[in-house]
Amino acid sequence: MADIQAPRKSNTSILNSIAFRGVAYQVLLAAGVAFIGYYLYVNVNANLERQGIATGFDFLSEDAGFDIGESVIPFDSSQSYGRVLVAGILNTLHVAIVGVFLATIVGVLMGIARVSRNWLVSKLASGYVEVCRNVPVVLHVIFWASVIRNLPSPRQAITPFDGIFITNRGIIYPIPEAHGIYPWLGVALVVGIIGAFVLGRRAQKRREETGQFIPTFWPGLGLILGLPTVVWLAAGAPLVWDVPALRGFNYQGGASLTPEFVALLIGITVYTGAFIAEIVRAGIQSVQHGQVEAARSLGLRPGLVMRLVILPQALRVIVPPTTSQYLSLTKNSSLGVLIGYPDLVNVGNTTLNQTGQAVEAIAIMMLVYLLISLTISVFMNTYNRLVAIQER
Amino acid sequence: MKNLKLTAVAAALVIAQQTAPALAADGPTLKTVKERGQLICGVHQGRYGFAVADSKGKWVGLDVDFCRAVAAAVLGDSEKVKYIPLGSVQRFPALQSGEVDMLSRTTTVTLTRDAALGFNFGPPTFYTGTGFMVRKDIKVTKVDELDGASVCVFPGSTTEKNVSGLFKSKNMKFTPVVIENSKELVGAYMSGRCDVLAMDQAGLPGHQQYDAKDPNEHVILDGVFSKEPLAIGVRHGDDQWYDIIKYVTYATFNAEELGLHQATVDKMKNSNNPNVQRLLGKSGDLGKKLGLDAEWSYRIIKQVGSYKDIYDRNFGEKSPLKLPRGLNAQWNDGGILYGFPMK
Numbered sequence: 192m193a194d195i196q197a198p199r200k201s202n203t204s205i206l207n208s209i210a211f212r213g214v215a216y217q218v219l220l221a222a223g224v225a226f227i228g229y230y231l232y233v234n235v236n237a238n239l240e241r242q243g244i245a246t247g248f249d250f251l252s253e254d255a256g257f258d259i260g261e262s263v264i265p266f267d268s269s270q271s272y273g274r275v276l277v278a279g280i281l282n283t284l285h286v287a288i289v290g291v292f293l294a295t296i297v298g299v300l301m302g303i304a305r306v307s308r309n310w311l312v313s314k315l316a317s318g319y320v321e322v323c324r325n326v327p328v329v330l331h332v333i334f335w336a337s338v339i340r341n342l343p344s345p346r347q348a349i350t351p352f353d354g355i356f357i358t359n360r361g362i363i364y365p366i367p368e369a370h371g372i373y374p375w376l377g378v379a380l381v382v383g384i385i386g387a388f389v390l391g392r393r394a395q396k397r398r399e400e401t402g403q404f405i406p407t408f409w410p411g412l413g414l415i416l417g418l419p420t421v422v423w424l425a426a427g428a429p430l431v432w433d434v435p436a437l438r439g440f441n442y443q444g445g446a447s448l449t450p451e452f453v454a455l456l457i458g459i460t461v462y463t464g465a466f467i468a469e470i471v472r473a474g475i476q477s478v479q480h481g482q483v484e485a486a487r488s489l490g491l492r493p494g495l496v497m498r499l500v501i502l503p504q505a506l507r508v509i510v511p512p513t514t515s516q517y518l519s520l521t522k523n524s525s526l527g528v529l530i531g532y533p534d535l536v537n538v539g540n541t542t543l544n545q546t547g548q549a550v551e552a553i554a555i556m557m558l559v560y561l562l563i564s565l566t567i568s569v570f571m572n573t574y575n576r577l578v579a580i581q582e583r
Numbered sequence: 584m585k586n587l588k589l590t591a592v593a594a595a596l597v598i599a600q601q602t603a604p605a606l607a608a609d610g611p612t613l614k615t616v617k618e619r620g621q622l623i624c625g626v627h628q629g630r631y632g633f634a635v636a637d638s639k640g641k642w643v644g645l646d647v648d649f650c651r652a653v654a655a656a657v658l659g660d661s662e663k664v665k666y667i668p669l670g671s672v673q674r675f676p677a678l679q680s681g682e683v684d685m686l687s688r689t690t691t692v693t694l695t696r697d698a699a700l701g702f703n704f705g706p707p708t709f710y711t712g713t714g715f716m717v718r719k720d721i722k723v724t725k726v727d728e729l730d731g732a733s734v735c736v737f738p739g740s741t742t743e744k745n746v747s748g749l750f751k752s753k754n755m756k757f758t759p760v761v762i763e764n765s766k767e768l769v770g771a772y773m774s775g776r777c778d779v780l781a782m783d784q785a786g787l788p789g790h791q792q793y794d795a796k797d798p799n800e801h802v803i804l805d806g807v808f809s810k811e812p813l814a815i816g817v818r819h820g821d822d823q824w825y826d827i828i829k830y831v832t833y834a835t836f837n838a839e840e841l842g843l844h845q846a847t848v849d850k851m852k853n854s855n856n857p858n859v860q861r862l863l864g865k866s867g868d869l870g871k872k873l874g875l876d877a878e879w880s881y882r883i884i885k886q887v888g889s890y891k892d893i894y895d896r897n898f899g900e901k902s903p904l905k906l907p908r909g910l911n912a913q914w915n916d917g918g919i920l921y922g923f924p925m926k
Contacts, residue, residue, distance in 0.1 A: 242679060242701035243819040256744040258759045268747040333767075340774040359775050360733065439731040440721070440778050441758075450776060451760070531762035531771065537738065540672040540763065544739025547700035549676045 235550060250546040251276070257541060259533040261449050272542050279538035280559055286455055286534065287521040287563070293460045294520055295513075298467025303497070305472045316468065323465035328523050332458035336530040339450040345441055354434045356442060363447040365434045372426040376419045383418035387411035451532035455524065463520040470512045474505035506578040514571035518564050525560075535559055610823035613657065613874055616684055621663050624650035625683035628668040629765050631789020632897045632904055633689050633709075642666045645897045646687040649708055649815060649832065652887045653685060656831050656879040661886040670763050672739045675700055678816055685828060686816040689783060691741040696816070704814040705828040706836075710910040710919065712807030713745040714784025716791060719802050721778055726804055730755035735777035738763050745809040746781050769794050783811050788904045827873050834880040836922030837862060838889035840913055845888035848881065861926055869925055880925075890920065 205211050239246050251273035258268045263281040266274060304316035323331070340359050343349060348356035354365040367373075387407075394405040423429075435445030478501050486500040527534040535556055543552035609617065616622050626634035626646050634644040642664075651661035667683050678686045679701060690696070692704040715734075717723050726749070736743050738761045750757045760777050762768040769790050772780040780790065784807050791798045815828050838844070841859050843851055851859060860866045863884075864877035873879070887893065898906040912918025 239701075241820065243698075244679065244701040245699040256747060258747045258750075258757070260759050260761065268744075268751060337770075337774070340771060340776045344775050440729075440733065441731055443731075528763060529767065531760045531768075533761065537761060541738040541743065541761065544672045544675065545695075545744070547675055547696065549679070 239550070244547065246548070246551070248548075248551055250542075250548055250551070253546070255542070255545075257545065259538055260531065261452065261533060272546065275538050276535070276542060276555065279533060279535040282527075282532070282538075283521075283524055283534040283536075283559075284563070286452060286459075286524050286527065286532065290456055290459050290463070290520050290524065291517050293456070294463040294467055294516070297460060297464030298513075298516075299471050301464060301468035302471025302475065305468060306475050320465045320468050323461050324469070326462075328459060328462045329526055329529065331462045332455055332526045332530060335457045336451070336454035339454050342450075345437055348437075354432065354445070356435060358442075359450060360441055361447045361449045362453060363435045363442045363445050365432045365445045368431045368433045370429045370431075372423065372429060375422055375426075379419040379422040380415065383415040386414045386418070390414065449532075451527065451530050454530055455527045455532045455534075458526070459520050459523045462523070463516050466516050467513055470509055470516070471505070474509035475501055477508045478504045503578070507575070510571065510575045510578060514568060514575075517567050517571065521563055521567065522560060609874055610821045612684055612817070612821045612824035613827065616657055620658065621665050622650065622654040622658060623665045623667060623682070623684045624653075625667050625669045625674055625677050625686040625688050626650065627688050627765070628670060630689060630786050631793055632785060632902065632906075634666075634668075634687075635789075643897070645709060645893055646689060646813075648887050648893045648897070649687045649835075650685070652835060652883045653828065653831050655882040655886040656834075656875055657827065659876075659882060661882075671737050672763055675702075678702065678818060681818070684817075684824075689786070689813050690816055691783075691811045692814050693741065701819045702816045703819060703825045704816050705825070706832045706923075707812035707814045708832055709785065709813040711783040711785040711811045711813065713742050713749070713781060713809045713811065714787050714807055715804045716772075716780045716787045716801055717778060717804060718775075719800055723778075723804070726806060726808070727753060727755075729757065729779060731757065732778040733758045733760055733776065734779045734781050735760045735762070735768050735772040736781045737761070737765070737768060740782075741809065741811060742782055749808050783813070785898065785906060788906060792903050823874055827875070830869075830873060830923075830925065831880075831883060833922040833925060834862065834883050835888070835890040835893060836913070836920050837925055838880070838884045839891040839920075840915070840922060843884050843889055845884060845886075845892045848884045858926075867926065 236246065252271050254269055255272045255275045256268050257275075259266060259275060259278060261282065262278040263285055264274075264278055266278045301316045301319055304312050305320065307313045307316070342357060342359040345356070345358045345360055348358040348363075350356055356363040387410075390411055391407050394407045398404055433444050435442040435447070437443075482500055482504070483496055486496045491499065524534055525536040528537045528540060531537070539552050539556045543549055546552070624647075626642065626644070629635045630644070632644055634642060634646045637643050647666065650664045650666065654664045655661040667677065669677050669683075669686075669688055674686055674688050674690065675696070677683050686702075687708075689709075690704075692707065696702055697704055715726060715729070717729075723729060729750075730753075734746055734757050736746055736759055743759070743761070746757070746759070757779075760768075760771055762771060769780065771777055773794055773796070780787070784803070787803050791801050791803065795801050815832065817825050817828055837858075838848075841856065841862065843859065843862065848863070852863060852865075854860065857866065861869060863881045864870055864879070868877070870877045870879045888896070894908065894911060895901045898904050899908065908916075908918060910919050912920065914921040
């Protein structure tokens, strides 16, 4: 017996330990991944060196030498490739942020409209969803680009209101000339929004404690709009419009949205909006009908049923898939390269071609999209935790 | 899709196996091309006169003819070419990664491209410079009047930098509209999105003739605003292939100079001129020195033509463009084409 037991003891090798195996597999996998990464790095360097191709990121500080059509930050051709890439990143963020904002509004409205009991409204919304989500996003973008390019030239601009010009060079609109008081209007607006938010929370707390309903919509709106107005009036109501006027080839003065920006924005918004509409509809329909009936029988108005009963429960279904839609919208903004919007991919491609640093330029683009996507994910996951149903 | 392809090319560059350059009789590129039985040539996606697929889907143009000349010299048949249409952004990675054997794609030779991208460029096959086309109704007659204009321009091209530099030097402003796809870019100009279309001047008449609803509504402004020597590019590290490209180009120049053209080359076969005899492989061993057979240059002239044949077919009298030869004439005829002695 002892003869048999002794070898068995020594057989219980560390290889059979579950804990060890768990760690070992992970270490092996990590080592494998690291090795492949190292191999690719060494191989690419060897290949580049063999072909006599210069490598590295030194080109970022060289003069770019080319101009871009629009930029959030000032840029001209004597500045560096690094700066033009930053301008490209900001253009990407610009169209993506506005796009996410608009797609959410379109999606929520269309999603609610789809479950509306009004036959016309619900059919129109389904028509929008079915048409827009079944057409590839590339075609959306190119379609809107060609629509806008075929608008009248600056000399025959469409002017829906005085001072606003819709042309194939973009939408040109007047803006107020800068004045010292304007930053304070912004501050007042932020204070107003915070005030309205606090008011809403107070009212909600009061309602939960006492059941007493306090209307907050009009007071809140008054706070948000009223505060800046008061500040503006107190400063003597300064307002001078910078009205665009046709000089030379194009309008000077005012501000403008370029055709490329508008086409890309409409294209990706309309496309993503259709998907968000479906997500919102699914979220609303995931709330059992009994809940709605219960809420109605308590005497809640339809708007309140939506706000207080349906949406809070629907949001936990809506938020996670919407995050993916935001991500895909951001990545789809790279289609701007097809129509000439100077986003990251567009200026990245130009940089790549001027400098020949293909691997570096594409690595930068990939890294930036990765960072933007991860940021959106983190933000949306946090929001998801906030709207998740808390057990009470 | 463009980007996918671009990424794929960059990925190919990343994972391409390392192959040591062999210095044997047949260099690696020549060997690969012969074994494959086909030359893979990177060309423009569509620029009239240089490379464009005709109504039957056959590639035609000056750049295309140089691909055919190389195929005729190396493989004996000018039709054994596979054309890879490349955007201005994809062209360099495509050559670097070995996707194409040679790049004959309206490519301007610059120091950076020659030295830092790992390329060698043959003798220029075409001399041009940045030119501007505008609609007549904007009543502009010279470039100095373009302050504030929107300019349609290809991305990553030397033109893009030239336009920026030119407007800056004249203290004028402009808005670039940069679209990679030629069709989209020219379409943007034609639909009125831009006031000006900027590209190599030799490319403008083609778009004026073929893409405009009424060619008379457009005018090409006088003046050429940069030096754009367009040449065939090959990879560093294969000197023999580089030599072949170089002397295929010179063969077309020298053929014209010697009066050897596609239609007449057979009649000249028995000429006593030693230069003609050498070029047609009747004497000497020029082909052998390049790693080719004796009739390599005869086939170029017979199947593709002299430089005059190539120019006339694509830009000159026999084409709708009717572009005067200008700099692209022989050195003894007011131009700067100067074929090196082939002996």
